[in-house]
Amino acid sequence: MANSSTDFFQVFEVFAKHKVKYILVGGVSAVLHGAPVTTFDLDLVHNRAEENIENLFQALQELHAFYRTRRDIRIEPVKNALAGPGHHLFLTDAGPLDLLGVIGDNLDYQGLLQDTEILQVGDLEIRVQNLESLIRVKQFIGREKDKAILPILIKTLEEKKKNK
Amino acid sequence: MEDLSQNHQNKKDNPVLQQDGQQSKAEEVDVTLIQWMLTLTPLERLQNLQRHLSMLERLKNGKFIH
Numbered sequence: 535m536a537n538s539s540t541d542f543f544q545v546f547e548v549f550a551k552h553k554v555k556y557i558l559v560g561g562v563s564a565v566l567h568g569a570p571v572t573t574f575d576l577d578l579v580h581n582r583a584e585e586n587i588e589n590l591f592q593a594l595q596e597l598h599a600f601y602r603t604r605r606d607i608r609i610e611p612v613k614n615a616l617a618g619p620g621h622h623l624f625l626t627d628a629g630p631l632d633l634l635g636v637i638g639d640n641l642d643y644q645g646l647l648q649d650t651e652i653l654q655v656g657d658l659e660i661r662v663q664n665l666e667s668l669i670r671v672k673q674f675i676g677r678e679k680d681k682a683i684l685p686i687l688i689k690t691l692e693e694k695k696k697n698k
Numbered sequence: 699m700e701d702l703s704q705n706h707q708n709k710k711d712n713p714v715l716q717q718d719g720q721q722s723k724a725e726e727v728d729v730t731l732i733q734w735m736l737t738l739t740p741l742e743r744l745q746n747l748q749r750h751l752s753m754l755e756r757l758k759n760g761k762f763i764h
Binding site: 540542543562564565566567568569572573574593653655660686689690693694697 | 743
């Protein structure tokens with residue numbers, strides 16, 4: 535049953551079980567880097583290689599994902615669509631989940647890889663967008679909600695560098 | 699003074715920190731919250747966010763009675 539609150543670890547665990555390759559971006563990645571912000575959804579850039587799309591599709595089925603953008607009809611994930619560069623806004627058993635083909639200046643999984651760090655939590659390995667890249671992407675997008683969070687991200691980056 | 703100088707050096711070295719408009723707003727951010735977050739591990743930060751969301755979910759079901 536779709537959940538209105540977010541259980542991040544359920545998503546990470548199901549994705550690990552199905553060997554889905556992804557990069558954690560957006561607000562949750564900001565929190566992991568120490569930014570005091572709140573977010574309600576989980577933003578992931580997925581690898582769009584054929585094998586990964588198959589794994590991702592299986593994971594989404596296990597999470598009972600459907601597009602939350604249509605309230606009048608339940609639309610489930612489609613492999614061909616997941617292989618494209620678009621954004622897929624799902625509701626799942628583990629809460630809202632956004633799968634993003636590309637972000638910012640047309641950055642896909644491969645393009646973002648160099649700007650990531652691996653976070654190890656127990657047996658889980660989570661690839662996370664680094665803070666510098668997160669700031670650059672938000673500067674590029676430039677929506678009001680991105681501009682609002684930027685001063686906090688920039689200050690967090692400064693403080694982290696001071697602490698080094 | 700040492701901190702400011704370090705800060706300046708960071709901005710100079712890092713193009714991400716060089717956008718002045720955003721930089722001045724960054725000076726208005728509550729740095730104590732950031733410093734507290736930086737004392738936590740990434741896992742603790744995520745757990746805090748999770749707890750925060752759970753709390754908001756509970757509060758969402760509340761009602762104002764006055």
